[in-house]
Amino acid sequence: MFYEIKMKFVLDASAFINLGEIDFVGEIFTTYAIDFEIRDFRTKLLLEAKKVQLRAPTKASMKETKEQAKITGDLEVLSEADLSVIALALDLKANIVTDDFDIQNLCLQMNIPFFQTKTRIKKKFKRRLYCDKCKKTKKDKVCEVCGAETRPKVVKVENINNSS
Numbered sequence: 503m504f505y506e507i508k509m510k511f512v513l514d515a516s517a518f519i520n521l522g523e524i525d526f527v528g529e530i531f532t533t534y535a536i537d538f539e540i541r542d543f544r545t546k547l548l549l550e551a552k553k554v555q556l557r558a559p560t561k562a563s564m565k566e567t568k569e570q571a572k573i574t575g576d577l578e579v580l581s582e583a584d585l586s587v588i589a590l591a592l593d594l595k596a597n598i599v600t601d602d603f604d605i606q607n608l609c610l611q612m613n614i615p616f617f618q619t620k621t622r623i624k625k626k627f628k629r630r631l632y633c634d635k636c637k638k639t640k641k642d643k644v645c646e647v648c649g650a651e652t653r654p655k656v657v658k659v660e661n662i663n664n665s666s
């Protein structure tokens with residue numbers, strides 16, 4: 503028996519920058535938000551040459567992605583465009599191609615398969631808002647004790663099994 507499985511890939515902005523480095527067979531997608539971010543003319547041409555299909559993720563997938571990003575603490579550091587890539591991959595049951603560690607981290611959390619053009623994440627991490635003055639993690643963007651602005655900080659690191 504022979505099955506032809508056409509793989510789907512959703513690319514983020516970092517993947518387009520290094521697209522020349524990789525070669526793969528399958529359908530290539532990205533979101534309107536990423537397309538909007540790409541201003542470089544050569545990359546725009548590449549989008550046409552590779553027949554990249556533009557899509558918008560469903561609201562349900564965006565919501566799910568944001569909820570998962572809250573768990574890892576990545577919501578503070580990921581842009582709407584970044585989140586749209588993950589949400590679209592969820593919709594299309596596609597792989598993600600990205601060199602962005604924050605996106606890769608969320609892929610690990612959500613069990614979305616991903617590939618990199620150059621750099622792959624070595625450890626899975628979690629971020630929490632942190633007050634540098636009080637040296638404590640906080641719930642809000644402003645510390646309720648000293649009033650300083652908190653920032654997302656990596657608080658937990660886990661080893662992962664990288665097969666590629």
Ligand SMILES: [Zn+2]
Pocket residue numbers: 633634635636637645646647648649650
């Ligand atoms: Zn504080």
